[in-house]
Amino acid sequence: MPSFQCAVITGACGGLGQSLARQLLGSGAQVALVGLNHDTLKALQALAPERCRIYTPDVSNAQAIQAMAADCLKHWGAPDLVIANAGVAGGFETSDPADLAVMRRMLEINLLGVATTFQPFLQAMLDSQRPAALVGVASVAGWRGMPGNGAYCASKAGLIAYLQSLRAELRPSQLTVHTISPGYLRTALTAGNTFAMPGLLEPDEAARDLLRGVAQGREHIVLPRRIGWLSQALSLLPARWHDRILLGQPRKPRAHQAGATPIPGLSDTPLQRTL
Template identity: 40%
Template sequence: MSAMPGRPLRVFITGASSGIGAALARAYAARGATLGLVGRREQALHELAAELTSARPGRHRLYALDVLDHAALARAAHDFIDANGGIDVVIASAGISHGTLTERPEDLPLFESVFATNVTATIATFAPFIEAMKAGTGARRLVAIGSVAGVRGMKGAGAYCASKAAVHSYAESLRLEMNPHGIRVVTIAPGYIDTPMTRNNRFPMPFLMPAGRFAEQAVRAIGAGRSYRVIPWQMGVAAKLLRLLPNAVFDALFAHAPQKARKVAP
């Protein structure tokens, strides 16, 4: 995927202060893109921008905000569009994960928080860009970061698995809506990627991939306009096999699987 002649690719990324979002920012910056970087931690955003703009200070725009603040997110989107004359790629990368149990009443706010961040904020990220994208030309992408966790539910991860399954279905619906306008909706489903989020896991993580390598593969898939891509590919094969298993077999195989630790209330 390349920009129109004479201008860099314009890319807006949420969750950019760490993990997958930061890795994607580095990958696009290496390709000469102009970035809009959203994250809650202002200092981390400034450190990332300093790393990315050593040759061209001030090239990227930083938005220190919480994606749950939809009005602030919309203001950031319009500021980026106005500053750069349009938009090419929007990546909804902000996400959280907590171990949850339905029978524990104190976990209900965690369910709500995970859905608000992983699902509703994805919608709020895309919404203010769609009008500009429809008016634009060339390759335009709306990118949802899902997860292989959205393929089947796992013990103790009901909130995260269900939220990512919702992201996958939402992106599929949006893809049908955007196709007539030449806008590609891309779902990237990471497996286990080495980020601060996964470093909290206390169980084996097959095919664990460095964030930088993941980002390089994701950028290529986004550029190609792939509708759905699991990275790494080995997890894609595993996910397809899990989806094909009869429920009785799946239940037996994962009855004693380790589960993500619940968040301990302060």
């Protein structure tokens, strides 16, 4: 296990986030766990109560995240690892006005939430003058838009570009920026998918590969690597052929459809969803 001393993880309540938390706590690190399910976080905290702090802010709420970061910095000082892992997924239909609220919320969590997570730690990490890493969990879905998945793909494509910009800005420092592009992980976000998921990876394996890759200084990490090769091979096809292949696949369930995963902060009422 790579040696990190103090880590912050958002989206720690499930899937990849839980696996990262367990592995970092198991390695002896101090870990701040950020998620929305207090009971789940408490169960993780029980693994190492003296080295674990838990917080339940919404990652799109800058004021709440800044309060969380202030508490972490007060007790532990600057972390050497911040993993912005919180994210939501769901289908999107541009013709449905209610889905505009879905896109807005997805951008708030998947894109803005990463910058909101990094911001209050950044200066302290720079001031420490110690090697440290900022990790953003994007997706291979950010490499190319997919039918019926425009909101998610847009949020992850925007995140990839944001991480590129941040990486360039921080080149002179000891702070590194890492873009994680998972394919399909066996988590709640993929449980409702009815389409083929090549290279489906268990969260524990993905967490090990992620931490190892960050420790090795890899700036772009695809999980698993073979799904990246497949995506790149498909990208060599003419766009019309590529689109035709994707159009033949079942689509990601949209909010409030069977198999969809909940999107925190998205109202259940159609009227409010359009506001």
